[in-house]
Amino acid sequence: MNRVIVVGGGWAGCAAAIQASKEGTKVILVERTDMLLGSGLVGGIMRNNGRYTAAEEMLVMGAGELFEVTDSLARHRNIDFPGHSHASLYDTLKIGYAVERLVKKYGVDIRYKCRVKDVQMEGRRINSIITDHGEEIEGEVFIDTTGTAGPTRNCVKWGNGCAMCIFRCPSFGGRISLTQLAGIEEIVGERPNGIPGAMSGACKLFKESLAPEIRRDLNLKGVAIIPIPDRIRGQIVLDLNQKVCQQYNLVDFSHNIILLDTGNAKMMTSFFPLEYLRQISGFEKVRMYDPYAAGIGNSIRFCEMAPRYNTMKVKGVENLYCAGEKAGPLVGHTEAICTGVLAGYNGARYIFGDKETVLPSSLAVGDAIAFANRETESQEGRRRKYSFSGSAYFERMKELGIYTRDREKIAERVYRSGCFGIFGNPNI
Ligand SMILES: Cc1cc2nc3c(=O)[nH]c(=O)nc-3n(C[C@H](O)[C@H](O)[C@H](O)COP(=O)(O)OP(=O)(O)OC[C@H]3O[C@@H](n4cnc5c(N)ncnc54)[C@H](O)[C@@H]3O)c2cc1C
Incomplete structure (x- = not known):
């Protein structure tokens, strides 16, 4: 056989x-x-x-x-992006x-x-x-x-x-x-x-829902790095320790939104509460692509x-x-x-x-x-x-x-x- x-x-x-x-x-x-x-x-x-x-x-x-x-x-x-060449x-x-x-x-x-x-x-x-x-x-x-x-x-x-x-x-x-x-x-x-398991460390956004300058950076350079205002960082918890991908457990990934162009905009964090994400300049109209509810979580x-x-x-x-x-x-x-x-x-x-x-x-x-x-x-x-x-x-x-x-x-x-x-x- x-x-x-x-x-x-x-x-x-x-x-x-x-x-x-x-x-x-x-x-x-x-x-x-x-x-x-x-x-x-x-x-x-x-x-x-x-x-x-x-x-x-x-x-x-x-x-x-x-x-x-x-x-x-x-x-x-x-x-290149933070920690990665x-x-x-x-x-x-x-x-x-x-x-x-x-x-x-x-x-x-x-x-x-x-x-x-x-x-x-x-x-x-x-x-x-x-x-x-x-x-x-x-x-x-x-x-x-x-x-x-x-x-x-x-x-x-x-x-x-x-x-x-x-x-x-x-x-x-x-x-x-x-x-x-x-x-x-x-x-x-x-x-x-x-705690058993680990949470997947990235989610995807519809590129079309981002501001033109972010889209341009993504299309030309493949990477866009947008600082998260202190006001917002103080209100959300992005615990990078729970991520699967420990290679991205670096301070740059909690102080900035790091996007990569993989067809969609790949956001290098497990999830981001939508109501806060939309307060960041350029993300006012953002829509999640995968997971569909990446405002609250990700796969384990x-x-x-x-x-x-x-x-x-x-x-x-x-x-x-x-x-x-x-x-x-x-x-x-x-x-x-x-x-x-x-x-x-x-x-x-x-x-x-x-x-x-x-x-x-x-x-x-x-x-x-x-x-x-x-x-x-x-x-x-x-x-x-x-x-x-x-x-x-x-x-x-x-x-x-x-x-x-x-x-x-x-x-x-x-x-x-x-x-x-x-x-x-x-x-x-
Ligand atoms: C959101 C996210 C982003 C990632 N980004 C990257 C990245 O950019 N670069 C990178 O290198 N890695 C990345 N990874 C990690 C990487 O994708 C995985 O480590 C790797 O691809 C795992 O491959 P796998 O074949 O082991 O498992 P999986 O991709 O999980 O595939 C398992 C398959 O088995 C099937 N299956 C399960 N049970 C059954 C069953 N009983 N019968 C039949 N079929 C079954 C599933 O449907 C699935 O298709 C990412 C992971 C996630 C979740």
């Missing part, structure tokens, strides 16, 4: 599906909504800080397909269609509006998944890329209520974890104050992560792999793509009876996968999030000397690690 079933069509699931297909397996990608990319539909920031290094490593290892798409749809390249911003309005075309080009069978709600197991092996419609789909290997966002009950319990975000749980049914269905106890991420993520090995195999199930947010507190599109590729690769190797691969820690991608895994062992570690783009993990990259923008150096390092072209034809 040689069949890999990928559950969840975010960046991690798309990467896993493409890679498993490149390895010669038949792949079915099951997605609960009617669109691919999950939170990738409202993100857009790539190649900032250490994400540049990680993306280039993946290109040299031969898994550059998705990075080529995000690069080709960049509205802005090489831009050389970022590119893909167009969130165009990315979904482009990725769907690519995934289909690799022969992946995409099943939309297909939410997994049960599994059939034999001992420690999954035989098949069962969807909401009662369909049973058999496979030899399963990859859990269901993410960690929501479901609504988490956003209500650990957040400010369902703010109606891109995950659209009331319409498609909330996220269901494949790992949990397989009977595995998951790891609960926390905020620094011990990282309540449930799978215990795993550095091969991306889930501990306790023989034929289950995981990637993306499900695989631990590594946050971001780049991070989801890197782990997704490795899960797809090792899932296929398992089917063909080949030894699974762990990426070496001389590479940023290998080190991050192992580091994030180790960190989930302590409570302190579970209270942090990791990303190539900032905070604790980017500091580590700099300390270890693995952060660089020198493409030749990166290619040489990958070559020396023995990983040159392991995932396909290197693009150098």
